[in-house]
Amino acid sequence: KQEVTQIPAALSVPEGENLVLNCSFTDSAIYNLQWFRQDPGKGLTSLLLIQSSQREQTSGRLNASLDKSSGRSTLYIAASQPGDSATYLCAVIWNQAGTALIFGKGTTLSVSS
Amino acid sequence: DAGVTQSPTHLIKTRGQQVTLRCSPISGHKSVSWYQQVLGQGPQFIFQYYEKEERGRGNFPDRFSARQFPNYSSELNVNALLLGDSALYLCASSLGRGFTNEQFFGPGTRLTVL
Numbered sequence A: 001k002q003e004v005t006q007i008p009a010a011l012s013v014p015e016g017e018n019l020v021l022n023c024s025f026t027d028s029a030i031y032n033l034q035w036f037r038q039d040p041g042k043g044l045t046s047l048l049l050i051q052s053s054q055r056e057q058t059s060g061r062l063n064a065s066l067d068k069s070s071g072r073s074t075l076y077i078a079a080s081q082p083g084d085s086a087t088y089l090c091a092v093i094w095n096q097a098g099t100a101l102i103f104g105k106g107t108t109l110s111v112s113s
Numbered sequence B: 001d002a003g004v005t006q007s008p009t010h011l012i013k014t015r016g017q018q019v020t021l022r023c024s025p026i027s028g029h030k031s032v033s034w035y036q037q038v039l040g041q042g043p044q045f046i047f048q049y050y051e052k053e054e055r056g057r058g059n060f061p062d063r064f065s066a067r068q069f070p071n072y073s074s075e076l077n078v079n080a081l082l083l084g085d086s087a088l089y090l091c092a093s094s095l096g097r098g099f100t101n102e103q104f105f106g107p108g109t110r111l112t113v114l
Helices: none
Strands: A004-007 A010-014 A019-026 A029-036 A044-051 A056-059 A061-066 A074-077 A086-094 A109-110 B005-007 B010-013 B019-022 B031-037 B042-050 B053-057 B062-068 B074-077 B085-096 B110-114
Touching: A004 A029, A004 A086, A004 B053, A010 A019, A010 B110, A019 A029, A019 A086, A019 B110, A029 A061, A044 A056, A044 A061, A044 A074, A044 B110, B005 B085, B010 B019, B019 B110, B031 B074, B042 B062, B042 B074
Parallel strands: A010 A109, B010 B110
Antiparallel strands: A004 A019, A019 A074, A029 A044, A029 A086, A056 A061, A061 A074, A086 A109, B005 B019, B019 B074, B031 B042, B031 B085, B042 B053, B062 B074, B085 B110
16 A cells, blocks of 8 residues: 655754655655645645655755655755744655655644744 | 645535535646545545546435535535534645646545434
C-alpha cells in the first residue's frame, strides 16, 4: 500500500530557528512530490513541487529535497518567523496511472516570537 | 489572476439531505480534482475530471458524484448525508490531464452534517 508519513506531528520552535520537516513514503517509484501549507480551516497553498528527476527545489527561505531511493523528502525552513506557523503537508504522486495525490497527515508548526 | 474558487464557504445540513458544492478552476486549467479532509487528517482523493470526463475515482461510496461543465467548472454532489461526511471539501485544479502537473487548491467548503 502506498503511504505517506510525516514526523513529527507537531513542532514548536522559537523565532529565527532553522528547522526541518520530514516526509517519508513507501514505494520509491514516485512521479513527483509536492509540499503544501495549510492555515487553520483554510485551503492548501502549494509551496514546492519536486519532479522525480530532481533532487531539490528552492523558494525563498524554503528548500525541499528528495531522495527517492530512501523514500524521503525534507522541507527546510530558514530563519523561521511567527507567520510560518501552519500545518505543512507532503503529498506524493506515484507513477501508477490514475493515482491521485496521496497526502501525509501533516506537521503542525508553531513559531513563537 | 483569480485562483481556484469554491462555493459556498460553509454549509450546514442534516442527515439524509443532499448537498452540491461548486468549484471554478484557475483560468486555463482543464483538470479539476475533489478531496475530502476530515479534522486532523490529510486530504483524501474523491474524483478527478479532465475535459468533462472522469479520469480518476477514490474509495468513496456511490453517494458521491461529480461532473465538469464545458467551462471546466465542477460540481460535487453528495446524497443521503451521514454524520461522517462532515469535513472540509477541497477542489484543486491543474493545467493538464492526470496528476502529473502541479495542483492548486481552493479555500474549501466546510460541510457540517447534524
